[in-house]
Amino acid sequence: MRAFLLALLMLLPGLAMAEEVVLGLSSDQVAITTSFDGSEILIFGAVKRERPIPAGEPLEVVITVAGPSRPVMVRRKDRWFGIWVNTDAVEVDRAPSFYAVATTAPMNEVLSNTEDLRHRITIDRAIRSVGAPDSVKDSASFTAAIIRIRRDNGLYQMLEGQVALDQQTLFRTAIRMPANLTEGDYITRIYLTRGGQVVSSYQTSIDVRKVGLERWLFGMSREQPMLYGLMSLAIAIAAGWGASAAFRLLRN
Numbered sequence: 550m551r552a553f554l555l556a557l558l559m560l561l562p563g564l565a566m567a568e569e570v571v572l573g574l575s576s577d578q579v580a581i582t583t584s585f586d587g588s589e590i591l592i593f594g595a596v597k598r599e600r601p602i603p604a605g606e607p608l609e610v611v612i613t614v615a616g617p618s619r620p621v622m623v624r625r626k627d628r629w630f631g632i633w634v635n636t637d638a639v640e641v642d643r644a645p646s647f648y649a650v651a652t653t654a655p656m657n658e659v660l661s662n663t664e665d666l667r668h669r670i671t672i673d674r675a676i677r678s679v680g681a682p683d684s685v686k687d688s689a690s691f692t693a694a695i696i697r698i699r700r701d702n703g704l705y706q707m708l709e710g711q712v713a714l715d716q717q718t719l720f721r722t723a724i725r726m727p728a729n730l731t732e733g734d735y736i737t738r739i740y741l742t743r744g745g746q747v748v749s750s751y752q753t754s755i756d757v758r759k760v761g762l763e764r765w766l767f768g769m770s771r772e773q774p775m776l777y778g779l780m781s782l783a784i785a786i787a788a789g790w791g792a793s794a795a796f797r798l799l800r801n
Contacts, residue, residue: 570751593721606744609659616647617733639691643677646731651708661745703727
């Protein structure tokens with residue numbers, strides 16, 4: 550009996566890791582410069598197996614890319630006597646600055662609600678909003694407003710059916726990252742699922758940083774704000790004088 554249990558314990562790790570992710574990125578760094586207008590990251594990989602492909606439910610892949618999460622204050626405006634004024638406000642505890650979800654099939658086919666709740670994969674689950682003032686009765690609408698606004702700006706993306714999976718082994722997708730990115734580590738997660746259940750996962754990160762002149766100006770604005778303000782004023786004065794001089798030359 551003891552020998553049987555020992556053999557079973559030795560077999561369990563192999564069963565748990567029957568399918569695992571081997572990942573690749575076209576780039577693990579994104580450099581934000583003064584001329585940066587967005588970037589496309591190619592995410593690709595393979596499924597490593599110890600045994601033949603299991604029969605039954607097909608393998609599915611879910612890929613997420615999440616930017617740095619921060620609290621967000623959301624305000625509602627109403628019209629009073631012809632003037633738009635702030636009425637209600639809710640602080641969402643944590644919302645990713647960028648979030649993209651790509652799947653091999655419609656989300657309801659690749660992931661169960663229980664697994665979504667456990668791993669916080671969909672956009673709704675990725676946003677954390679614990680509580681709202683008692684005076685606000687429809688706090689969920691504030692979270693929906695964040696999703697709507699950031700989706701319109703290309704910061705939130707739901708890419709169902711955009712992951713290509715060949716022979717249930719090789720997968721790839723492309724994530725478009727817009728120009729208005731926030732600096733930080735962009736966590737990339739890959740989930741393998743069968744029958745809506747996660748069977749394996751992998752995580753890595755993409756480093757997004759300002760470089761060159763953009764980095765220098767950003768650092769100066771934070772570390773030496775007075776010098777940054779004086780320099781901005783001097784540039785504005787010089788630009789105005791230069792435009793005026795050019796206009797006079799053209800008139801003459």
